[in-house]
Amino acid sequence: MMSKPRRIYDDQGRRIFGLMAEYDSSQAILQAVDLAYEKGYRKMDAYSPFPVEGLSEALGHRPGKLALVVLGGGIVGALVGYGMQYYASVIDYPLNVGGRPLHSWPMFIPITFEMTILFAAFAAVLGMFALNGLPQPYHPVFNVENFELATRSHFFLVIEVEDPWYDPEETLRFLEGTGATQVSEVPF
Amino acid sequence: MADEFKQSRPNSRLPVLTPGHTFATVTDKISELVLTARTPRFWWIGFGVSFLLLQVMLISVAYLFAVGVGVWGINIPVGWGFAIINFIWWIGIGHAGTLISAILLLMRQNWRTSINRFAEAMTLFAVANAGLYPLLHLGRPWFAYYIFPYPNTMSLWPQFRSPLVWDMFAIATYATVSALFWYIGLIPDLATLRDRAGSNFGRHVYGMLAMGWRGSAIHWHRYQNAYFLMAALATPLVVSVHSIVGLDFAVSLIPGWHSTILPPYFVAGAVFSGFAMVMNLAILLRRFYRLEDFITLRHLDNMAKVMLAMGLFVAYGYLMENFTGWYSSDQYERFIYADRFTGVYGPAMWALMFHNVLVPQLFWFRRVRRSIPLLFLVAILINIGMWLERFMIVITSLHRDFLPSSWHIYIPTFWDWALFIGTLGLFFTMLFLFIRFLPVISIFEMRELVAEQEAHDE
Numbered sequence: 229m230m231s232k233p234r235r236i237y238d239d240q241g242r243r244i245f246g247l248m249a250e251y252d253s254s255q256a257i258l259q260a261v262d263l264a265y266e267k268g269y270r271k272m273d274a275y276s277p278f279p280v281e282g283l284s285e286a287l288g289h290r291p292g293k294l295a296l297v298v299l300g301g302g303i304v305g306a307l308v309g310y311g312m313q314y315y316a317s318v319i320d321y322p323l324n325v326g327g328r329p330l331h332s333w334p335m336f337i338p339i340t341f342e343m344t345i346l347f348a349a350f351a352a353v354l355g356m357f358a359l360n361g362l363p364q365p366y367h368p369v370f371n372v373e374n375f376e377l378a379t380r381s382h383f384f385l386v387i388e389v390e391d392p393w394y395d396p397e398e399t400l401r402f403l404e405g406t407g408a409t410q411v412s413e414v415p416f
Numbered sequence: 417m418a419d420e421f422k423q424s425r426p427n428s429r430l431p432v433l434t435p436g437h438t439f440a441t442v443t444d445k446i447s448e449l450v451l452t453a454r455t456p457r458f459w460w461i462g463f464g465v466s467f468l469l470l471q472v473m474l475i476s477v478a479y480l481f482a483v484g485v486g487v488w489g490i491n492i493p494v495g496w497g498f499a500i501i502n503f504i505w506w507i508g509i510g511h512a513g514t515l516i517s518a519i520l521l522l523m524r525q526n527w528r529t530s531i532n533r534f535a536e537a538m539t540l541f542a543v544a545n546a547g548l549y550p551l552l553h554l555g556r557p558w559f560a561y562y563i564f565p566y567p568n569t570m571s572l573w574p575q576f577r578s579p580l581v582w583d584m585f586a587i588a589t590y591a592t593v594s595a596l597f598w599y600i601g602l603i604p605d606l607a608t609l610r611d612r613a614g615s616n617f618g619r620h621v622y623g624m625l626a627m628g629w630r631g632s633a634i635h636w637h638r639y640q641n642a643y644f645l646m647a648a649l650a651t652p653l654v655v656s657v658h659s660i661v662g663l664d665f666a667v668s669l670i671p672g673w674h675s676t677i678l679p680p681y682f683v684a685g686a687v688f689s690g691f692a693m694v695m696n697l698a699i700l701l702r703r704f705y706r707l708e709d710f711i712t713l714r715h716l717d718n719m720a721k722v723m724l725a726m727g728l729f730v731a732y733g734y735l736m737e738n739f740t741g742w743y744s745s746d747q748y749e750r751f752i753y754a755d756r757f758t759g760v761y762g763p764a765m766w767a768l769m770f771h772n773v774l775v776p777q778l779f780w781f782r783r784v785r786r787s788i789p790l791l792f793l794v795a796i797l798i799n800i801g802m803w804l805e806r807f808m809i810v811i812t813s814l815h816r817d818f819l820p821s822s823w824h825i826y827i828p829t830f831w832d833w834a835l836f837i838g839t840l841g842l843f844f845t846m847l848f849l850f851i852r853f854l855p856v857i858s859i860f861e862m863r864e865l866v867a868e869q870e871a872h873d874e
Contacts, residue, residue, distance in 0.1 A: 254867055261633075274633040277439055278604075278863040284637035294641045298649075312565055316573035323575075335577040338660055342585040345653045349593045349646060353600055356642035360635045363627035370630070376611035378631045379604065381439035381863075 243416045245368035246272075246388035247399050248375070249408035254280045257383035260406035261286040264387065267402060271391035275369065275384040277377075294355050301351025302344045309343025310336055371415050386414060430714035432527045433865050437709065442862040446855050447605075447612050449705055458704050459852060466844035473838020476831055477552065485555050487831040494814040494826035499553035501806045502836055504661055504682075505689070506546035506843075507587070508802065511654050512690020513539030514594060517601070518650040521643075526868065527718055529861040530710040534701065534850070535694045536598045541846040542693075543591045545839040550583075552835070579663040586660040593653055597646050600639070603629050604860040658683045665809065671748040672756075672813035675740060681733035688726035688772070689802035695719050695795040697847070699788055701856060710857055713786055720785040723798065727776030730805075734773065748818060756812045760825060764804050765812075771801025 251257040254276065261274050265288060274283050313336040317323070322330050357363070369375050369386060378384050385408075387399055403411045433442075480487055490497040513535035520528035551560050563584045565574050574581045606626035613619045629635070662679035695716065702711040741753035756765045775797050778784045785791070811826050850856075 275631045276633060276636065277443070277608075277631060278860045278867065279636040279640050280633065280867075283633040287633055289634045289637060292638055292641070294638055295645065298642075298645050313576040316565060317576055321571065321573045325577075332577060338579075338582040338656070338663075339576060339585045341656055342582070342589040342653075345649050345656075346589040346592060349596055349649050352642045352645045352649070353596045356600070356638050357627070359638050360632075362629065362635075365628055367628060367630055375630075379608040379611045379629075380443045 244389060245414040245416050246386045247403055248372050248384055248386045248412050248414050249403040249406060250374060250410040251383040251407065252409055254383060256407050257385060258283060258286060260385050263406050268393045269387050269391050271388040273386050275378040277379055277381060292359060294359060297355035298348050298352045302348035305347025306340055306344040309340040313339060368414050368416050372412055430717060431712055432714050433869060434709035434712060437866055439863045439866055442866060443608060443859055446857050446859045447608055450609060450853060450855055451613055455852065459848065463848040466841050466848055469838055469841025470845045472834055473841050476835040476838050479831060480552060487829065489827050489829045489832055491824050493817050493822050493824055494811060496810050496814060497826055498828055498832040498836055499549045501810050502839065503546050503549035504806045505803050506542045507661060508658065508686035508689045509693045510539040510542035510546065510690065511658060511686040512694050514650050514654040515687055517597065518647040521647045522651060526865060527715055529865050530857045531694060531698055531715055533858045534697060534856045537847065537850045538693060538697060539594050540598060541843045543594060545843055547587055547591060579660060579667045582660045583664055586657045590653060590657045593650055597650055600643060601858060602854065603627060605855045605858060608859050655683055658686045670813045670817060672752040675737065677733060677736055677740065684726055684729035684733060685802060685805060688723060688730050689799055691719055691723045691726065692795040692798035695791060699792050710862065716791055717785045720779045720791060724776055724779035727772060731773045752813055752816060755816055756808055761808065761812050765808055768801050768804035768808060771797045772805060
């Protein structure tokens with residue numbers, strides 16, 4: 229284990245991941261995230277039972293590269309689809325059907341199209357998983373009992389101990405002042 | 417503000433979601449259907465009947481494999497019997513699922529939310545049935561893999577200029593993309609089930625399927641990106657799939673088939689029949705699982721309107737098809753279109769006109785669109801009508817081709833019917849299992865709807 233200077237342990241000597249604050253509405257968490265960002269916290273994440281508009285931007289997340297990944301997948305699919313048909317019909321097995329051209333490109337379009345969609349769809353799904361780091365069998369936030377409400381009705385903000393501005397008391401006080409219904413430690 | 421909005425659009429008085437629900441109540445209500453230990457009696461009855469029908473299918477397939485395609489009514493020249501009719505019928509039904517989940521998503525039609533999940537499941541199961549038929553129809557199904565482009569010792573490749581090969585790519589891509597779309601749509605709900613499951617087993621199974629989803633805002637952001645991109649990909653895909661099915665016919669030289677109208681007209685017919693099936697399933701679901709709060713009259717009303725529009729498309733297709741046949745001045749074309757109405761299959765053609773052109777006109781009336789028994793009945797009639805349409809297209813053109821000496825009548829046999837009914841068994845068996853083990857309504861999107869409604873009320 230590499231030692232990290234700001235690792236913090238609780239009273240029982242358990243390592244903790246951060247502090248988790250619970251909110252009961254999407255407006256409340258948006259407000260809390262804005263406050264936290266203003267305060268300088270960066271190593272934090274918010275959890276919600278449905279996509280809350282503007283929440284990831286409030287956390288300082290820049291729009292990602294997923295669209296480019298999908299575009300890449302689509303281009304690769306088109307090339308593979310067209311290339312496969314060209315190779316089979318023109319190079320490897322040229323079949324003269326009534327003197328018609330071997331490179332009959334209009335007839336290759338439907339399969340090229342289908343392959344474009346297929347590869348782009350895989351790129352979208354696998355790209356989303358990869359960027360999100362899923363599947364992830366374990367994550368400390370699940371150690372908080374109430375966190376199961378994150379997939380039902382409640383909203384959570386976690387500030388990690390890794391954040392340079394993190395301070396056990398200061399951060400706790402801050403979170404309690406953001407309208408949280410409850411603040412708890414997240415053990416590892 | 418809200419009142420003005422309501423006044424300007426009388427239909428918005430019907431809510432998409434009955435007011436009074438919160439994040440917790442929608443979550444509990446929908447996940448309860450899956451997580452309850454008690455399986456309702458109607459589920460057992462429905463599943464039991466479907467499972468019995470599934471056995472009919474297995475017996476039909478076993479007999480078909482043992483004896484050969486001669487057990488069906490197909491002959492020369494009618495080589496495409498029930499197998500192709502049902503293939504098109506099933507794949508058409510599937511298309512409504514993709515339409516609802518993808519196209520309505522892109523158009524930001526929030527009423528799609530409570531019907532998209534089971535419509536997508538319907539797509540998958542319908543496509544599974546559709547995919548089976550061409551395989552069974554092969555005669556030597558153990559060589560089915562010949563159609564895949566793979567390097568082989570015979571140095572052969574599939575004929576990439578044939579719509580039948582396009583079809584294989586289209587259906588395979590469609591099935592794969594639909595499954596991916598359905599699965600990523602399920603992930604947040606699987607996480608909900610994981611967190612709410614009472615049993616250890618349930619927690620583990622749903623937990624593994626949920627992939628550790630924890631609802632992080634940044635994950636949601638990428639998730640929604642991926643979901644919208646998938647919808648944008650699925651939209652042209654669904655159009656291409658049934659167009660290619662249409663090309664299976666249009667590229668041939670058979671009278672009644674060799675027409676450029678077929679691809680768009682097939683797509684419209686697919687959406688038409690698919691919505692009819694979604695309507696039937698939605699009515700049964702809301703009735704038996706008491707989901708009237710989530711699948712409201714607004715949904716049924718909107719679906720009826722889509723069906724009306726699609727029915728008009730299809731009617732226009734019939735009109736233009738017959739007009740082009742006449743206008744071509746080709747005696748074979750003219751003969752086949754006249755024969756459809758006056759020949760041995762004439763009664764089926766008139767029945768199809770009744771089911772697909774006349775009956776949907778009832779949806780002009782609001783009273784019909786809000787009457788559940790009538791909606792159910794009309795949807796059933798449209799399903800039958802669309803099946804008849806495929807029957808007419810496939811059979812009439814083949815049974816009277818260019819040479820009267822080769823004319824032949826096609827009569828479906830017992831095994832044709834047994835297999836068809838059996839595929840209904842497979843469809844409903846999978847559907848019942850889906851209803852029991854996965855949330856029939858997208859829970860997280862319902863929560864989103866609740867949030868939207870709250871914001872709107874303020």
